[in-house]
Amino acid sequence: MLSVNQLNIHIKNRKLLQDISFNINAGELFVIIGPNGAGKSTLLKALTEEINYSGEINFQQQSIKQWTTARLAKTRAKFSQHHQQDIPLPVNEVVMMGRYPYFANRPGITDLKVVSESLKLTEMSHFKDRSYNQLSGGEKQRVHLSRIFAQLNNEFQEKLMLLDEPLNNLDIYYQHKVLKAVKVFVKKGNMAAIVMHDLNLAAQFADRILLLKDGKMIKYGHPQEVLTSQTICHVYDFPCKVMSHPLAQTPMIVFGEEKSASIIQNIQP
Amino acid sequence: MSLGIVLLIVAFIASSLLGVYQLNWNDFLLLFKSIFDGTVAVNPTDAYIFFDVRMPRTLLAIIMGAGLAVTGTSLQGMFKNPLATPGIIGITAGSALFAAVAIVLGSTIKSFLPEILHYSLISIAAFIGALLVMMLVYSISFKSGKTHVVIMLLAGVAIAALAEATTGFLTFISKDDELRDLTFWRLGSLGAANWPKVIILFTINLICLSFLLGNGKALNAMMLGEDNARHLGINVKKYHAKIIWLSALVVGTSVAFAGTIAFVGLIVPYILRLLLGSDYRIILPLSALFGSLLLLTADIISRTTLAPIEIPIGIITAFMGAPVFILILLQFKKAL
Numbered sequence A: 001m002l003s004v005n006q007l008n009i010h011i012k013n014r015k016l017l018q019d020i021s022f023n024i025n026a027g028e029l030f031v032i033i034g035p036n037g038a039g040k041s042t043l044l045k046a047l048t049e050e051i052n053y054s055g056e057i058n059f060q061q062q063s064i065k066q067w068t069t070a071r072l073a074k075t076r077a078k079f080s081q082h083h084q085q086d087i088p089l090p091v092n093e094v095v096m097m098g099r100y101p102y103f104a105n106r107p108g109i110t111d112l113k114v115v116s117e118s119l120k121l122t123e124m125s126h127f128k129d130r131s132y133n134q135l136s137g138g139e140k141q142r143v144h145l146s147r148i149f150a151q152l153n154n155e156f157q158e159k160l161m162l163l164d165e166p167l168n169n170l171d172i173y174y175q176h177k178v179l180k181a182v183k184v185f186v187k188k189g190n191m192a193a194i195v196m197h198d199l200n201l202a203a204q205f206a207d208r209i210l211l212l213k214d215g216k217m218i219k220y221g222h223p224q225e226v227l228t229s230q231t232i233c234h235v236y237d238f239p240c241k242v243m244s245h246p247l248a249q250t251p252m253i254v255f256g257e258e259k260s261a262s263i264i265q266n267i268q269p
Numbered sequence B: 001m002s003l004g005i006v007l008l009i010v011a012f013i014a015s016s017l018l019g020v021y022q023l024n025w026n027d028f029l030l031l032f033k034s035i036f037d038g039t040v041a042v043n044p045t046d047a048y049i050f051f052d053v054r055m056p057r058t059l060l061a062i063i064m065g066a067g068l069a070v071t072g073t074s075l076q077g078m079f080k081n082p083l084a085t086p087g088i089i090g091i092t093a094g095s096a097l098f099a100a101v102a103i104v105l106g107s108t109i110k111s112f113l114p115e116i117l118h119y120s121l122i123s124i125a126a127f128i129g130a131l132l133v134m135m136l137v138y139s140i141s142f143k144s145g146k147t148h149v150v151i152m153l154l155a156g157v158a159i160a161a162l163a164e165a166t167t168g169f170l171t172f173i174s175k176d177d178e179l180r181d182l183t184f185w186r187l188g189s190l191g192a193a194n195w196p197k198v199i200i201l202f203t204i205n206l207i208c209l210s211f212l213l214g215n216g217k218a219l220n221a222m223m224l225g226e227d228n229a230r231h232l233g234i235n236v237k238k239y240h241a242k243i244i245w246l247s248a249l250v251v252g253t254s255v256a257f258a259g260t261i262a263f264v265g266l267i268v269p270y271i272l273r274l275l276l277g278s279d280y281r282i283i284l285p286l287s288a289l290f291g292s293l294l295l296l297t298a299d300i301i302s303r304t305t306l307a308p309i310e311i312p313i314g315i316i317t318a319f320m321g322a323p324v325f326i327l328i329l330l331q332f333k334k335a336l
Helices: A040-047 A069-075 A091-102 A109-121 A137-151 A172-187 A199-205 A229-236 A260-267 B002-017 B025-036 B044-079 B091-110 B115-141 B149-173 B176-187 B195-222 B226-231 B236-258 B264-276 B280-304 B313-335
Strands: A002-011 A014-024 A029-033 A054-059 A076-079 A160-164 A191-195 A208-213 A216-221 A240-244 A251-255
Touching: A002 A040, A014 A040, A014 A208, A014 A216, A029 A040, A029 A172, A029 A199, A040 A160, A040 A191, A069 A076, A069 A091, A069 B226, A076 A137, A076 B226, A091 A109, A091 A137, A091 B195, A109 A137, A137 A160, A137 A172, A160 A172, A172 A191, A172 A199, A199 A251, A208 A229, A216 A229, A229 A240, A229 A251, B002 B025, B002 B044, B002 B280, B025 B044, B044 B195, B044 B236, B044 B264, B044 B280, B091 B115, B091 B149, B091 B176, B091 B236, B115 B149, B115 B236, B149 B176, B176 B313, B195 B226, B195 B236, B195 B280, B226 B236, B264 B280, B264 B313, B280 B313
Parallel strands: A029 A191, A029 A208, A076 A160, A160 A191
Antiparallel strands: A002 A014, A002 A054, A208 A216, A240 A251
16 A cells, blocks of 8 residues: 655645545556646655655655655655656667666566566567667657566565556557556556546546645545546536436546537638 | 786887887897796896886886776766867876976975975875865766766867866976976976886876776666666765775876876777776776776877887877867767
């Protein structure tokens, strides 16, 4: 379990996050949503100690500050929003970095096997010998996702996967593919916290959702509780309607104004 | 790997035979045998040339080449840039500057120092110079985990200019024997090799390289950025400190013993990258081997082409290194 208690972050008098408290239970896929500047990425940065915070973060009943870097490397992994564009290595070597916590100098048989499994997960196997630098944005992203999956492929329990906007450059097919893979990972008794913008995907995959705005918790709970038209329209400051997804039976959010089409027609002479 | 070892052995034999005083293959076998078998009779001049002149020089080239190339590769990894080598970011220059000051002021300071420090005064000064420049360049070019390449290179230019001006000034005011020393500093030479130097450099490089050669994984992970490397269990700050101190030690000692030999740390990793890719787990150990090979070859060229005159080895390596420098710049242009 990951429990966050009274988390506060400020930089130069500007409050980035205020009094954030939530739990992620083992087996839960946790999604963080909110408009730009809400503090979503900052929250993930706090969970990986990339930023100074006050408050408590407990990971598996122990303050995260007491964990050693080496132990964390096998139980927690993070996908960052911005990637280094220049990594002059072949794809499988980049994914192999996810196995660095597990071997000293030469990768073992397990490491090689895990890398090839992880490449399959994002359908990057046929790119494995290609140079990372020659890939497109979405492909690079899939390489890093494979690296994250490779890093957490072990016998440990209650592992935590943190993904900061992992779907940005992916097409519909890979968005679902990746989220399904995360779901499978989580169902083995692990945890995942994902920052994303697509509310409908959040509704379909999340077990729990945290809605942030301007560094404050607006709502926290099951998708049905958080994704109501009143809350969403207010937080995103845009007209919307929530209905039931005809296929997935989850909440489905549709943004837009009813007469928007006629408005555009009126502008044209 | 095995190719490198074979080439190094060939260069080793060539280096011990070639020179103004010629030795041939049979002499070599005979001399080599005499090491293990005291009864083998050898010509005393041959033995002197072989054991007291060529051997220390050859070994010094091998050890120094390995050290310089590995520090070059490590710094490139740390600064995430193929131009970040001791020569270009000014570490060699800073080291030479401090050494030069120590030579000129040496006689004055010496009377205040305990005797044990007299011999190592220049080495210690060179090490301090290397360390100070390293820390300076590091602190101004690293900002929130990112390397500012332009600032890094400009810092190198500034420090090299300062060092050049100061050594020039010192040359101007110094007495004759000091002056001879200074020219040797600025262009580099392995001519002053002897057994004590070989043993000291061997000890220092052995310790430093044993810590640096295993950094391949860490240097690879740093390509992901500082935070991401940390998430993989790599303590980036610790590795940076390690690289800074050990590189300063290797470069400082090398400069103290052979002056400024430029570009070794630039050429070797460049060629290895070109042939084998950028995986530091591979190119870090290989750069030790090929650094040895490069410096030894350069030394053979320096003392045989215009024999009996020696061309300073720094000139030879500069001739090899400058084109590589330009090639790297051209690649940058493409990437921009």
